[in-house]
Amino acid sequence: MSVLLDVADLHVHFTLRRGLFGQEKVIVRAVNGVSFMLQPGETLGIVGESGSGKSTLGRALLRLVPATSGNMRLDGREITKLRGRMLEFRRDVQVVFQDPYSSLNPAMVVADIIGEPLTLHHGMRGAARDARVGDLLEQVGLGRHQLERYPSEFSGGQRQRLAIARALASEPRVIVCDEAVSALDVSTQSQVINLLEDLQAQTRVAYLFIAHDLAVVRHISHRTGVMYLGRMMELGPTERLFEAPAHPYTRKLLDAVPVLDPAVQKRRKAARRNLPVVELPTPTRLPAGCVFHTRCPHVMDVCRHEVPEPVPVQGGGWVACHLQSSGPKLAGRPLDALG
Ligand SMILES: Nc1ncnc2c1ncn2[C@@H]1O[C@H](COP(=O)(O)OP(=O)(O)O)[C@@H](O)[C@H]1O
Ligand code: SF4
Ligand SMILES: [Mg+2]
Incomplete structure (x- = not known):
């Protein structure tokens, strides 16, 4: 297996201060010992309930939040603590967020939004840069003659294509897609997913595909990881994980997917009535042992x-x-044995 990204025992903890004078320190263990690998051209889906640490994991990879401990290696290079090599790193790991408004400057025209990383990472300017922006626009299916338009002049799906074009501009090895299609309607979703798949086939870019929508993750991911309270509970080939989930939490997630069959609905309702009412744990008060034990x-x-x-x-x-x-x-x- 050729390894592009190697994440080992990653922890990301936040310290909050509570009380009138901030005297009480509370530690939020948002990511709490996560390990996985990513191959070139691979999509690893990350699922889990809200608050399980998916976005923090993505943000740690992007170096938007510091790792508390653990290691991240890209092509064998240590990226956990970069000193003065941030620009090179920014080129290699890019992001597409759920809301392109937060990543696309509404006051900038397309030529500059997509052109900025071309100047930054490849020193491109002027007509050459505009031509490359045109190529990228074509690559994401937008047509090349949109250079002077603003993000507000595009639909939600088109803005997500702009965000993808911007992410692609630096020719990254990995793109973190954090709920990248979650805000789109179903048909636009499938168009953007097809686009991501086509781009992967062309460029061998790897995706860390974070989403709460299990059907989308099942469709796009080669492998899937399941997070709960900052930990990876199960990780495996997508079909195996969805067909034969090995972790009680994975089963619970899959069972939570809405179904139309009234018999299944009835069975689930009855099962829910029998569950003890427990206070849900949070990353500030983690259960000892298996973090899922209070709900298992x-x-x-x-x-x-x-x-x-x-x-x-x-x-x-x-x-x-x-x-x-x-x-x-x-x-x-x-x-019986590892391997
Ligand atoms: N900057 C931060 N400071 C303090 N707590 C944070 C911060 N970012 C995230 N958290 C907490 O970390 C946990 C994981 O959040 P997040 O990674 O956003 O989960 P997910 O994306 O799976 O919904 C949550 O309890 C959240 O409140
Ligand atoms: S509580 Fe025990 S049985 Fe349940 S998921 Fe955790 S380790 Fe497995
Ligand atoms: Mg999130």
């Missing part, structure tokens, strides 16, 4: 004090759950 229907004694280690799963990937190392097995069965 399979909780065992060991879960309350021992953090489960990842074990490989038949069909690919791994899961961090004591059920898989000691208890009765769920669908995705572990292998």
